[in-house]
Each structure stands twice: as C-alpha cells, then as structure tokens.
Amino acid sequence: MFAPARAAYIHVPFCLRRCGYCNFTVVAGRPELHQAYLQALEREFQTLPGPVPVDTLYVGGGTPTQLRARELSELCRLLRTAFIPQSGYEWTVEANPDGLDRVKLDILCEAGVNRISLGVQSLQPGKLQLLERAHRAPDVLRILPLLRARFRSVSLDLICAVPGESLAAWQADLLAAVALDPDHLSIYSLTFEKGSLFWGRLQRGQLQPVAEETERAMLEAAWDHLAATGWDHYEVSNFARPAHRSRHNEVYWRGESYWAFGPGATRYVDGWRETNHRSTTTYLRRVLSGQSPVAEREKLAPVDRAREMLVFRLRMLEGISRVEFRQRTGLELDDLVGVPLRKFVDLGLLQDQHGCIRLTRAGLLVSDAMWPEFL
Ligand code: SF4
Numbered sequence: 001m002f003a004p005a006r007a008a009y010i011h012v013p014f015c016l017r018r019c020g021y022c023n024f025t026v027v028a029g030r031p032e033l034h035q036a037y038l039q040a041l042e043r044e045f046q047t048l049p050g051p052v053p054v055d056t057l058y059v060g061g062g063t064p065t066q067l068r069a070r071e072l073s074e075l076c077r078l079l080r081t082a083f084i085p086q087s088g089y090e091w092t093v094e095a096n097p098d099g100l101d102r103v104k105l106d107i108l109c110e111a112g113v114n115r116i117s118l119g120v121q122s123l124q125p126g127k128l129q130l131l132e133r134a135h136r137a138p139d140v141l142r143i144l145p146l147l148r149a150r151f152r153s154v155s156l157d158l159i160c161a162v163p164g165e166s167l168a169a170w171q172a173d174l175l176a177a178v179a180l181d182p183d184h185l186s187i188y189s190l191t192f193e194k195g196s197l198f199w200g201r202l203q204r205g206q207l208q209p210v211a212e213e214t215e216r217a218m219l220e221a222a223w224d225h226l227a228a229t230g231w232d233h234y235e236v237s238n239f240a241r242p243a244h245r246s247r248h249n250e251v252y253w254r255g256e257s258y259w260a261f262g263p264g265a266t267r268y269v270d271g272w273r274e275t276n277h278r279s280t281t282t283y284l285r286r287v288l289s290g291q292s293p294v295a296e297r298e299k300l301a302p303v304d305r306a307r308e309m310l311v312f313r314l315r316m317l318e319g320i321s322r323v324e325f326r327q328r329t330g331l332e333l334d335d336l337v338g339v340p341l342r343k344f345v346d347l348g349l350l351q352d353q354h355g356c357i358r359l360t361r362a363g364l365l366v367s368d369a370m371w372p373e374f375l
Pocket residue numbers: 014015016017018019022023024026061062063096119
C-alpha cells in the first residue's frame with residue numbers, strides 16, 4: 001500500500017532568456033504561450049480525484065514569476081482550487097530577482113505562499129555576467145526586504161566553481177550572501193550539461209572548468225563556514241536555519257509520493273512514476289487537444305523502489321538506519337546492497353555506525369559517483 005501523495009510540484013517553463021549553463025525544461029521569451037499554459041494546467045488538474053489535501057506545494061521552473069501579474073494570480077487561483085493546503089503547510093515559489101515587483105509579491109503572499117526560493121547564484125557582477133543571468137546584485141538587494149516583509153522563509157540559490165573563480169572570490173561571494181540573512185541556502189557547483197550553451201563552449205575550448213581540487217576546496221570552505229555559524233547542513237547541497245528545511249524537497253529525499261504538473265514534470269503516485277513531455281509546445285498541444293501529457297510511465301518494482309529510496313535518503317546527512325529501511329521496504333539493506341555498501345565504508349565514503357548508514361565528509365564530495373552502484 002502506498003501512502004497518498006500530500007505534496008505537489010508545478011513546473012512553470014518560462015524564462016526571460018536562457019542562462020548559458022541551463023538545460024532545464026524552459027522556453028525563453030515566449031509570453032504568448034502563458035495563457036495556453038494556464039489552460040493546460042487547469043485541464044491537467046481536472047485529472048485529479050478532486051481537491052487534494054497537501055502539506056507542501058512547490059511552484060518551480062523556469063521562472064514562475066516571469067508570468068504577468070494577472071497570470072500569476074490565475075495560477076494561484078488554479079492551485080487553490082486543485083489543492084487544499086493543510087494546517088502548517090509549506091508553499092514555495094521559485095523566483096528570480098529580475099522582473100519581480102511588489103504587485104507580484106503581494107499576489108503570492110495573499111494567495112498563501114509562505115516560502116520563496118530566489119535564484120541569486122552570485123552577488124559578483126562578473127560572475128553573474130559570465131553565467132548569463134538576467135539580474136545584477138542590486139536587484140537582489142532591492143528585492144530581499146520585500147520578500148522578508150511577506151514570506152516566512154527565504155531561500156537563496158548559489159553557484160560556485162564558475163570558470164575563472166578563485167577560492168577567495170567564492171568565499172567572499174558566500175559571505176556576502178550569508179550577510180543577507182537568508183533562512184535557507186542551496187549551493188551547487190557549476191556543471192556543464194549537454195544541451196546547454198556552456199557545453200558547446202566547453203567543447204570549443206572557450207570555457208575552462210575550475211580544477212577539481214579548487215572545486216572541492218570551495219565546497220568544503222562553504223560547509224565549514226556554514227557549520228561553524230550554526231547552519232544545519234541537512235542534504236548534500238542544502239543548508240537551513242532551524243525550522244527552515246525545505247519540507248517539499250524532503251518528500252523527494254525520503255522517497256515519498258508526490259503529484260507533479262506542467263511540461264517535463266515527474267510525479268510519483270501509487271508506485272507509478274510518470275513524466276510529462278519535456279517540450280512545452282508538445283505538452284500544450286497534447287493537453288489542449290484532450291490527450292495525455294505523459295511521455296513515460298513505469299511501475300517501479302519493490303526492489304527498484306527500495307534502491308532509489310536508499311539513494312535519496314543517503315543524500316540527506318542524517319542517513320538511514322537498517323531498521324527504517326526494513327520497515328519502509330520489507331527488505332534487508334545488506335541483502336540488497338551489501339557489496340557496494342562495504343566497499344564504500346572501506347573507502348571511508350560511508351559511515352556504518354549503530355545500524356545507521358550515512359555519508360562521510362569524503363563521501364559528500366564524491367556522492368554523485370557512488371549512487372549508480374546502488375541502483
Ligand atoms: S533562470 Fe533558471 S531556469 Fe531560467 S534559464 Fe536561467 S537557470 Fe534556466
């Protein structure tokens with residue numbers, strides 16, 4: 001039996017323009033599609049079994065706040081019709097500092113949004129320019145007091161290991177972001193993804209990735225500074241002030257069920273994983289002509305579910321106990337992944353103590369390379 005999904009993700013695929021490093025499901029500069037998108041979303045919501053009680057809502061992108069004020073208002077209305085946020089709910093909206101104003105923020109606040117995840121990435125002018133971001137540091141400084149006055153929780157996304165960035169420059173960037181007093185931080189190193197403009201520039205030798213040792217030193221410097229100043233490093237890339245963890249993302253990391261809507265969105269309900277068409281225009285065409293937007297659908301076998309759940313749980317620094325794994329999956333952890341588990345413990349990448357498995361500091365640095373061996 002699967003517990004009912006009490007979390008929902010809505011993907012808003014619009015951005016002002018595409019940043020150089022981005023390969024997400026995004027269309028840049030197509031405001032004429034906004035209305036059709038809202039109609040498609042309404043159709044998708046009609047497939048729900050009725051208004052769904054949820055503990056978390058997450059509106060991500062893309063740039064949800066790229067929608068015009070009246071469109072944002074319509075999106076909130078659709079969400080409030082399709083979902084019933086339960087007492088103590090968390091409702092996050094991703095936003096970018098450019099194009100954000102009081103009117104849009106008031107709409108979100110009045111609709112019940114209580115958490116904003118702001119795509120800051122950096123406060124250094126040269127770095128923002130290199131990343132081809134549409135905003136500049138003064139936009140962030142202008143917008144933060146407006147967020148503070150309206151939302152319970154403000155999260156900032158930061159990127160490190162950008163070509164040409166030194167350890168000292170990254171440390172200064174991090175300190176500047178922390179000085180803004182956010183409630184939550186997500187810190188990623190830059191990756192060169194196939195399909196992004198940066199990927200092509202890398203192949204042509206126009207961009208040089210920072211050295212691996214520098215990237216590791218940057219991540220470790222961030223972890224050390226944040227740990228020393230009372231931040232809760234609770235997931236590989238995520239840090240929270242007390243009571244400010246992303247509860248919605250914890251649903252994914254705990255391997256629980258969730259709804260998802262919009263182009264490219266993946267949902268996991270009743271043991272089925274479904275992914276919508278990634279192309280926004282295909283998604284719109286299909287939904288608005290009465291067809292299903294689903295491009296891929298698979299029922300996860302219990303063993304595959306258990307393996308995935310393990311990997312997601314290990315991303316959380318608290319790790320997972322053998323007892324919990326057995327209770328959640330009906331399987332013995334050591335029967336399923338005993339060989340890679342022992343290997344990584346011997347290499348010092350995982351800790352196996354008091355029946356609980358968790359990442360070590362060394363494991364945190366290379367965790368992405370470990371997961372395929374568990375799947
Ligand atoms: S704002 Fe975010 S989603 Fe949009 S193009 Fe830039 S990185 Fe991609």
